Amino acid sequence: MDRISKAAFRRLPRYHQILSAFEELGREYISSRELSEILEINETLVRKDMADLQIRGRQNQGYGISALRQRIEEFLGLQDVTEALVVGGGHLGTALATYPGFEHYGLKIAGVLDNDPSKIGSMIGPYEVVSVFRLASMIQKHQIKLIILTVPKDSAQELTDIAVNAGVRAIWNFTPRELNVPEGVRVRNEQIVGGFMALSYYLKNLSE
């Protein structure tokens, strides 16, 4: 298989998060009903997602939490290690470079780059900040396929071009810039403010 719907694919991170949380609490099974309530989606949809993942539940018990979590990890390739460079060592770059959870997902930060001479050579967590001029050579040396982009938006496209030319195939874009990339390179736009927009709508309609 390894083909599921786009909507199901979008739900995998939430499933994974919920399963991890329940697993930590010592739970072994979770029902489609529980998952549907937490995700606020129809139970039939949960059952369909599980079938797509080739996961079967047990009568009156539900799905084995650990097996389901591992199935999602396998499906998404989280059991392999992906090395990434953090490009931009500001507050957000620092938060991402030192984010404690990433290693559980196979994401390994291979370095942090910045263009500020006062930052280069200083430490961000365990990483010595490297000049952004070394972006291409670091990508080639470590065969990096993924960069995490947290630079000011005016330099986002230029650094993307350099990274793509050096061999990067995926860009996790935390800048508000729309990036142009050639075919075969994937951009994931991370719009932090999107979460606020949903809450703003909720609060607005509360007070009306």
Add this chain to the structure above:
Amino acid sequence: MDRISKAAFRRLPRYHQILSAFEELGREYISSRELSEILEINETLVRKDMADLQIRGRQNQGYGISALRQRIEEFLGLQDVTEALVVGGGHLGTALATYPGFEHYGLKIAGVLDNDPSKIGSMIGPYEVVSVFRLASMIQKHQIKLIILTVPKDSAQELTDIAVNAGVRAIWNFTPRELNVPEGVRVRNEQIVGGFMALSYYLKNLSE
């Protein structure tokens, strides 16, 4: 109206981001075709979303970018000011408290709280870090309805309870903890690692 489908609602932040980017480049109109290509969705769907927002395009020109952006802002309540407290002054809390874009969306940070005595009284951007013990009193004093939660997960539920009891109605949750809240309180789970999961899947299938 002010009723649109869940899927359309989820697309609003991306529409907004794209419109803002084009507006900055000096563009006045955008077509449903351009929007559909950038979002990688069907053009018919774009047209339907615009109709839901009661936005009409012009023949051969498309949608007026500025009017459409403002319509989305009005719909989401982004033209009002929402005050929020950042609870947790670590790297992520610092990045969010000092995020330059938030003010454009009406999000105003009213303060930053932390439980670390060495941080209390120090400055994060323009904010003097306040003890987390003052969470309830600050919420009540400023009539805060939203908190941005970036604490370690073991204190997430406890602080949520305190905030909700003090009057908070929306929680922007950056912790991996599933939060229990009473009816009428909205939680938005921000799963930063979700973006990586999608890219990991892409990279995995590249190399197979």
